[in-house]
Amino acid sequence: MSEESLVKSAMAGDQVAFAGVVEIYQRPVYNLCYRMLGNSGEAEDAAQETFLRVYAQRRRYDSTRSFKTWLLSIASHYCIDRLRKRRMHYVSIDDEPLQVHPALREGRAGPEEAVLAQEQADRIQVLLAGLAPENRNALVMRYWYDLSYEEIAAVTGASVSAVKSRLHRARLTVGEMLQPEIASVSGRKDQRSTTAGHLPPSAVSPIPA
Numbered sequence: 001m002s003e004e005s006l007v008k009s010a011m012a013g014d015q016v017a018f019a020g021v022v023e024i025y026q027r028p029v030y031n032l033c034y035r036m037l038g039n040s041g042e043a044e045d046a047a048q049e050t051f052l053r054v055y056a057q058r059r060r061y062d063s064t065r066s067f068k069t070w071l072l073s074i075a076s077h078y079c080i081d082r083l084r085k086r087r088m089h090y091v092s093i094d095d096e097p098l099q100v101h102p103a104l105r106e107g108r109a110g111p112e113e114a115v116l117a118q119e120q121a122d123r124i125q126v127l128l129a130g131l132a133p134e135n136r137n138a139l140v141m142r143y144w145y146d147l148s149y150e151e152i153a154a155v156t157g158a159s160v161s162a163v164k165s166r167l168h169r170a171r172l173t174v175g176e177m178l179q180p181e182i183a184s185v186s187g188r189k190d191q192r193s194t195t196a197g198h199l200p201p202s203a204v205s206p207i208p209a
Contacts, residue, residue: 011058013058025068026051029051029075032076032079032140035136036083036133036140037082042082050071050074072145076156079133079137080137127174130174134158138163139170
């Protein structure tokens with residue numbers, strides 16, 4: 001059965017077909033929820049709630065629309081509602097370290113690669129957590145799902161100009177958050193350069209063979 005036929009049967013109430021739809025889309029839905037909420041447990045709950053809502057609202061699905069767009073719109077709106085209920089825009093990593101869900105792990109990385117991957121994932125989540133929910137949503141849709149402005153607008157229910165504005169604000173905010181790190185790296189490079197300039201020639205010249 002093709003994916004299109006599977007979706008059609010699922011939206012008609014076929015529970016076996018719906019289980020197949022869940023199997024196909026559970027990873028992208030989980031990934032979206034994880035990027036939005038920054039917590040694996042909450043992401044799993046949100047993904048489950050998303051599919052429950054999809055099944056409950058299946059008669060509202062317009063078959064002329066992309067099913068994936070409709071599905072992600074339900075997931076993103078639910079995540080934004082959860083973020084608003086937190087009454088804050090930042091996710092604390094002090095109480096519970098951010099973990100990479102097993103579904104996101106690719107292959108069997110070595111210990112060093114795994115540590116670096118985890119550090120990178122944690123850093124990305126901290127940056128995303130510093131964004132307003134709507135801006136975070138637009139950024140995730142654009143750079144993790146490679147959606148066009150028009151597709152993001154369809155998912156979020158916003159205008160294309162609003163999507164562009166949210167992405168612009170998100171990029172500015174991320175740039176501001178990264179500025180201290182960039183300045184720190186530049187400062188260390190300048191310090192090494194200055195130190196090397198004051199060393200005797202023998203200290204900076206290659207040792208003869």
